[in-house]
Amino acid sequence: MKRRGWRRWSRFWRRGRLALLAGCLAMTAAGCSLTGGGQPDKPVAAPVEPEKPVTDPPPLVQPPAYQAPLTGMMLPQPSEARPVMVMINNHPAARPQSGLTQADVLFEVLAEGEVTRLVALFQSSAFTEPIGPVRSIRPYFIDIGKSFGAIQVHAGGSPDAYEQLGKEKIADLDEITNAGPYFWREKSRKAPHNLYTNLENIRAGAQKRGLDEQGPTGPVYAFAKSEAEAVGAMGTAAQDAPKVDITFLWKSYVVSYEYDAASGKYQRSINGSKHTDLNNDQPLSASNVVVMGTDHKVLDKEGRLNVRLTGKGPALLFQQGKVKSLEWRRDKVNDPVRYYEQDREVAFRPGQTHIMIVPLNPSFESHVTYGVPGGGSGKPDPA
Numbered sequence: 393m394k395r396r397g398w399r400r401w402s403r404f405w406r407r408g409r410l411a412l413l414a415g416c417l418a419m420t421a422a423g424c425s426l427t428g429g430g431q432p433d434k435p436v437a438a439p440v441e442p443e444k445p446v447t448d449p450p451p452l453v454q455p456p457a458y459q460a461p462l463t464g465m466m467l468p469q470p471s472e473a474r475p476v477m478v479m480i481n482n483h484p485a486a487r488p489q490s491g492l493t494q495a496d497v498l499f500e501v502l503a504e505g506e507v508t509r510l511v512a513l514f515q516s517s518a519f520t521e522p523i524g525p526v527r528s529i530r531p532y533f534i535d536i537g538k539s540f541g542a543i544q545v546h547a548g549g550s551p552d553a554y555e556q557l558g559k560e561k562i563a564d565l566d567e568i569t570n571a572g573p574y575f576w577r578e579k580s581r582k583a584p585h586n587l588y589t590n591l592e593n594i595r596a597g598a599q600k601r602g603l604d605e606q607g608p609t610g611p612v613y614a615f616a617k618s619e620a621e622a623v624g625a626m627g628t629a630a631q632d633a634p635k636v637d638i639t640f641l642w643k644s645y646v647v648s649y650e651y652d653a654a655s656g657k658y659q660r661s662i663n664g665s666k667h668t669d670l671n672n673d674q675p676l677s678a679s680n681v682v683v684m685g686t687d688h689k690v691l692d693k694e695g696r697l698n699v700r701l702t703g704k705g706p707a708l709l710f711q712q713g714k715v716k717s718l719e720w721r722r723d724k725v726n727d728p729v730r731y732y733e734q735d736r737e738v739a740f741r742p743g744q745t746h747i748m749i750v751p752l753n754p755s756f757e758s759h760v761t762y763g764v765p766g767g768g769s770g771k772p773d774p775a
Contacts, residue, residue: 679743
């Protein structure tokens, strides 16, 4: 009997332990456990990740919304300064000149002595480096400046130029008569090839003389709105012209422009040597090169000229390695010369424009030769 009772007790004890163990396991599975005091553990909170800082989205970059009046280049803010025209010495002793790579428009025109002069127009650029060497002015240079409403910067002038400046009350800064302190002489060069100024001095002199009016607010020329439009504007009639050679009077003085496809510009050279800017050692280049022919007349024994800049005449436009014939026109003396193809003004590529003015004598074609495939040369169609 005792053995049978003991077996019953043992079975009861084993069942009780098993039940207790099962209950404990169930409580553990439910996230609870018994502690020494028989109380369940407090629930443990899940770890809280730190909040990430809230950052503003990057600001939207607005594309340039304003067009430079003389270059057609897009700018982040309007360029409303009055244009500045500087007479630049082009004597061999004056080269390389300073500031010409910053010019919006560059003219080259004959002066007396069969030497050319450069007329540099600045409007959209702002730089502190020198501009020069500065030289004297002539009536037809004054006409160029008037057509852009420019402040005309020079050092002296011919008698008829001084007469015109006074009679028409032209806005000018003359190193000799009214603006000497805004120029300086460089000791590294000999006079008269060493006179310089800069835009800061010009703007200060213009403000003191009350000449700092607002400039043009819109494009002066017609400009292509896209690269596709610029390519299409040349048309199928345009001929290949990767290089152009221009003579004025002396056959020993040849200005050349050679097309650089990488930049889309024509690079300028004189007698086979790159024409560079002394400020930055960069070659002069242009998106548009225009050669226009007009009447030149010798006025006196000094060789002073009258260059006709009204009416019309033949012209060539070099763009993107091609050339086409145009007609230049200027009816109003206060308007710039414009360029037409079948009564429609042609569109320039945005960028710098160089305008070469050559005589019609003996013919326009005699002053211009341009390269064609195969190493030959082309001549413009007679106007």
